[in-house]
Amino acid sequence: MKLLHKNVLITGASGGIGRALAIELARRGACVFLAGRDEVGLRLLLSSLNNPSRHRVLLFRDYSDSEIAMLAEELSGSQRLDILINNAGVNKFSLLESQSVEEIREQIRVNVELPILITRQLLGRFNSNGMVVNVGSVMGDIGYPGYSVYCASKFALRGFSEALGRELHGHGIKVLYTAPRSTRTSINSQAATAMNRALGNSTDTPEVVALGIVRAIEKEHLRSHFGWPERLFIKINALFPWLVDNAISRKVAMIRRYARLSVTGEAK
Template sequence: MTLNNQTVLLTGASGGIGSALAHRLALAGARLLLQGRDRTRLNRLLAELPHTERHRVLAADLLNPEERRALVQQVRQLGGLDVLIHNAGTSRFAWLTDQSAAAVTEQLALNLTVPVLLTRELLPWLRRPGVILNMGSAYGAIGYPGYSVYCAGKAGLRGFSEALGRELAGSGLAVLYFAPRATRTEFNSPATVELNAALGNHTDSPEWVAEQALIALQRRQKRRWLGWPECLLVRLNALFPGLLDRALARQQATIARFAGHSPDKEIPS
């Protein structure tokens, strides 16, 4: 699909991948509505984009129903969307027993519940033909120790993308699931960076990930996984999960150490 003069809502625009993707979309000629929680960072991003006058920013916390409604109202004022990109997300590298109930709830809400609700609220305002692009993760298909809650959210987003795409078959709306692997952004905690270095895990630049996301969007690829051996591991985990069980069991002590986990810790409230 061509993106020239297409209206695109990008959530989580002020983050690493979001910012890089905003630049790619703007260069492709899209008209952007950029959502994030930090108004200062959004304004800075806006000032860096070509054709600044074509774009809008909206600082909103998507976990707040009133601020989410304000975002929907902005879309109505624009007259609708051609592309909806769910990029906002969060993660916490920690054993489940080391996370508070609030931390668990926030991750599941932002990574899964918010995209589902926002899609539901915006479906009447998506023009046909149009695209919904859900930014997932390799961890949406590979359960990884230290990311149990994040994996749950992204696996749910993958299932939602697949089911909604089938619901909308023949409607002119395509639903895409795009799954990067580890990316070098501030999204990762220092402990995550150290773990990836210790285990030799490959990471990608946000600029490269954004370029691949744009290609997936333009080609309307329903499913796209990034990185090697992650693409292979996704398939192996689907067919032979026991192989990954054994491989990750050998790394468990190292992962737990970087996650700061001790079996003697009390479960936080």
């Protein structure tokens, strides 16, 4: 898909991958709708984009049902949508027993329920040959200790993407699922960052991830996983999961240690 003059809505646009996506898409000539809850961050981002007057801020307070319903009213006539990027997400690096009910529900709400509801609300507002892009994670393919709820949410998002893409076959809308590996953004706790460093896990910048997502959009790749050796591990996990069980079991004591530090706030 060529991005020049395309209308693109990005959720979670004020920081991290969303911000990097907005900058890259605007640079390529797209018209970007910046959706999120951080009004100051969104306004600052808007002012920094190429041709700021071409882009818009869509402010949410809490992604309520009424706010989601209003999205369709924002996109009508010449403002119909070409690409929806469901990017907003949260995670909690912690053992399941240490996560509160509220933390569990927030991850499911933001990572699964909101992309489904927003996509449903906007399906009738796409131009022909539109595209839904769901930003998942390699943890949507590999269950990882300390991220049980986050993994569950990303597994669900991957299933939603695959099923909806097949459901919409022949209707002019493609559904892409993109899966970055660990990315250096503010949603990661200090303990998660320290664990990745201690285990030698590679991480990417938001700019690297955004570029990968944009290239997937341009090439219309339905499934994209970023990072090596993560792509290899995903294939091994699908075919021989016990091999990944054994590999992770050798690291689980350290993972548990850092997951507990995430609760106590003692990670350096």
